[in-house]
Amino acid sequence: xxxxxAGIDIGSTMTKVVILGDEIIATVxxxxxxxxxxxxxxxxxxxLSRAGIPxxxxxxxxxxxxxxxxxxxxxxxxxEISCHAKxxxxxxxxxxxxxxxxxxxxxxxxxxxxxxxxDFVMNDKCAAGSGRFVEIxxxxxxxxxxxxxxxxxxxxxxxxxxxxCTIWAQQEVTAGQAKGRPIPDLVAGVHRSLADxxxxxxxxxxLEKEIVLTGGGAKNAGLVAAVSHMLQTALLVPEEPxxxxxxGAASLGRNMVEKAIKKGISLETKKRVLDVVQIL
Amino acid sequence: MINxxxxxxxxRHDYAKDxxxxxxxxxxVGYMCSYFPEELFYAAGMLPxxxxxxxxxxxxxxxxxxxxxxxxxxxxxxxGLQGHYDYLDAVSTAYPCMHLGQAFDSWxxxxxxxxxxxxxxxxxxxPYAVPFLTGRLEETxxxxxxxxxxxxxxxxxxxxxxxxxxxxxxxREIYEMRKADDVPLTGTECMYIxxxxxxxxxxxxxxxxxxxxxxxxxxxxxxTADDTRLMVLGSENDDIKFLNMVEEFSAVIVTDDHCTGSxxxxxxxxxxxxxxxxxxxxxxxxxxxxxxxxxERKRLPYLLDMARDWNVAGIIALQQKFCDPHELDxxxxxxxxxxxxxxxxxxxxxxxxxxxxxxxxxxALLERLREDExx
Numbered sequence: 001x002x003x004x005x006a007g008i009d010i011g012s013t014m015t016k017v018v019i020l021g022d023e024i025i026a027t028v029x030x031x032x033x034x035x036x037x038x039x040x041x042x043x044x045x046x047x048l049s050r051a052g053i054p055x056x057x058x059x060x061x062x063x064x065x066x067x068x069x070x071x072x073x074x075x076x077x078x079x080e081i082s083c084h085a086k087x088x089x090x091x092x093x094x095x096x097x098x099x100x101x102x103x104x105x106x107x108x109x110x111x112x113x114x115x116x117x118x119d120f121v122m123n124d125k126c127a128a129g130s131g132r133f134v135e136i137x138x139x140x141x142x143x144x145x146x147x148x149x150x151x152x153x154x155x156x157x158x159x160x161x162x163x164x165c166t167i168w169a170q171q172e173v174t175a176g177q178a179k180g181r182p183i184p185d186l187v188a189g190v191h192r193s194l195a196d197x198x199x200x201x202x203x204x205x206x207l208e209k210e211i212v213l214t215g216g217g218a219k220n221a222g223l224v225a226a227v228s229h230m231l232q233t234a235l236l237v238p239e240e241p242x243x244x245x246x247x248g249a250a251s252l253g254r255n256m257v258e259k260a261i262k263k264g265i266s267l268e269t270k271k272r273v274l275d276v277v278q279i280l
Numbered sequence: 281m282i283n284x285x286x287x288x289x290x291x292r293h294d295y296a297k298d299x300x301x302x303x304x305x306x307x308x309v310g311y312m313c314s315y316f317p318e319e320l321f322y323a324a325g326m327l328p329x330x331x332x333x334x335x336x337x338x339x340x341x342x343x344x345x346x347x348x349x350x351x352x353x354x355x356x357x358x359x360g361l362q363g364h365y366d367y368l369d370a371v372s373t374a375y376p377c378m379h380l381g382q383a384f385d386s387w388x389x390x391x392x393x394x395x396x397x398x399x400x401x402x403x404x405x406x407p408y409a410v411p412f413l414t415g416r417l418e419e420t421x422x423x424x425x426x427x428x429x430x431x432x433x434x435x436x437x438x439x440x441x442x443x444x445x446x447x448x449x450x451x452r453e454i455y456e457m458r459k460a461d462d463v464p465l466t467g468t469e470c471m472y473i474x475x476x477x478x479x480x481x482x483x484x485x486x487x488x489x490x491x492x493x494x495x496x497x498x499x500x501x502x503x504t505a506d507d508t509r510l511m512v513l514g515s516e517n518d519d520i521k522f523l524n525m526v527e528e529f530s531a532v533i534v535t536d537d538h539c540t541g542s543x544x545x546x547x548x549x550x551x552x553x554x555x556x557x558x559x560x561x562x563x564x565x566x567x568x569x570x571x572x573x574x575x576e577r578k579r580l581p582y583l584l585d586m587a588r589d590w591n592v593a594g595i596i597a598l599q600q601k602f603c604d605p606h607e608l609d610x611x612x613x614x615x616x617x618x619x620x621x622x623x624x625x626x627x628x629x630x631x632x633x634x635x636x637x638x639x640x641x642x643x644a645l646l647e648r649l650r651e652d653e654x655x
Binding site for chain 2: 066078079080081082086114115116117118119120122124252255256259
């Protein structure tokens with residue numbers, strides 16, 4: 001029987017699960033919502049169903065993301081820094097820098113050829129450099145979130161938008177609308193502003209090629225183009241940029257088990273039961 | 281014992297008020313910078329107490345200090361404006377950074393009028409620093425004498441020096457004990473001890489330190505060799521919550537470079553014929569605050585030696601948000617530790633600590649240090 005490993009990444013906005021055999025055999029992506037502990041059970045059930053394997057067959061489960069402590073069936077919790085590093089390295093072995101633009105934070109990680117973290121930076125105490133920024137502006141302009149990227153690419157004259165604070169940027173967008181600025185220019189300005197914030201943070205670590213962009217931000221073509229333009233280099237984006245954390249979690253789980261076997265020790269695991277967690 | 285220090289840390293004002301009741305003819309003087317020469321005031325029979333913030337959000341300082349000054353300087357001033365230090369007979373400082381300087385000026389305008397300002401030179405590396413400070417301390421001594429109406433004798437000064445040197449030696453002994461593989465006390469406990477010492481009559485502190493070392497720390501194992509050894513460094517830091525959070529992850533903080541930690545007590549006053557000059561020499565020679573670490577950058581090799589001597593695996597550099605001296609220091613410091621292969625993270629402190637956001641950074645550092653477990 002093959003060994004299976006699961007990684008579950010509970011981000012501030014999306015929850016992701018990857019089940020890994022020799023290759024990825026199932027992935028599930030769903031919104032995190034307010035009841036993340038209940039959702040952890042549901043998305044794992046869904047992933048098992050897609051993989052067509054019973055829960056008992058999962059050898060080791062690693063949780064990550066800001067909700068990682070809310071996964072009662074996880075055998076180990078690992079930060080998203082280590083998990084993104086490992087996950088990206090598995091998908092893009094040549095990667096040396098990961099820029100992750102998530103729902104409420106963004107980070108840049110320098111990695112080695114084995115996917116080990118060599119250095120990292122995260123945004124400081126403010127979500128202005130994160131996906132939430134685009135969500136708020138999309139709401140404000142009435143543009144569907146998934147269309148923000150393509151709308152921004154239509155702009156020939158991007159507006160200049162402050163990158164200091166989401167709320168101020170929102171006011172600038174509203175003022176721009178009042179003056180009749182075309183929506184694509186405002187959206188492009190917002191993407192430049194977000195990219196500027198992310199790039200300034202990322203430059204605090206030495207940026208080495210290949211640079212891989214992940215997280216929800218990597219699904220936004222306008223943002224990818226803006227970050228790429230500012231860094232003056234092409235960026236690589238995995239086919240599904242949301243799953244690198246969960247994939248890294250599953251891969252690190254495999255590493256840990258293999259190491260334990262070599263050492264002749266066994267790792268503690270949780271009971272393979274998807275209990276509903278009572279939220280107090 | 282350690283609990284007694286925790287009590288003083290938490291009830292620092294009650295401690296000072298009790299001291300005043302027991303010593304009705306003596307004065308309590310608050311000070312704002314660790315370059316303040318406490319020995320002079322102790323020799324005059326006073327209790328010097330460090331003024332620290334409360335880590336509680338406040339809304340009283342806005343009219344009295346710039347909003348872009350560091351959260352610590354604003355928190356310190358808030359303590360005065362809120363009346364928490366109403367038992368002080370005088371407020372004082374040695375020439376500090378610009379931010380604490382404004383907290384001091386504002387305090388003397390709006391809270392405590394009686395003040396002592398010790399003109400501690402900024403350029404401590406010049407040969408003029410010791411004679412300059414010796415002269416300034418002579419003047420401060422005269423000011424104190426006029427205030428209390430009696431002379432401070434050489435014998436008073438020598439006794440004060442002895443008490444303070446004993447305190448420094450005892451605190452240093454505790455730091456030496458932290459070099460052990462099985463550390464006898466956590467970094468959090470040590471922070472309680474060193475910070476409480478800032479508020480205490482050093483004779484009381486010394487008695488308690490001796491008891492704690494003899495009866496509590498010897499043979500104790502608070503952490504083991506499996507815990508990851510870390511050093512914290514940076515600007516003022518008495519953030520117990522932060523240290524506690526770090527040590528929950530199988531880590532132990534074994535040493536520090538903070539003005540409320542090791543920098544406060546590291547070197548003793550070396551004996552000289554002139555006790556005032558001996559005191560001046562001690563403050564010029566002490567481990568440097570980044571504001572005074574010029575033109576030669578002495579902190580870099582000093583901190584690397586400390587990291588190696590205490591066998592730390594990683595470093596957490598913390599600074600008060602907007603702290604100019606540390607903001608400048610950090611650039612060279614982070615490069616220096618990178619060149620010397622000591623993984624370091626850098627965090628900015630505010631009045632309250634964003635525990636959730638700091639947790640992931642600290643855990644990621646620890647995962648990097650324990651990479652053999654994961655990779």
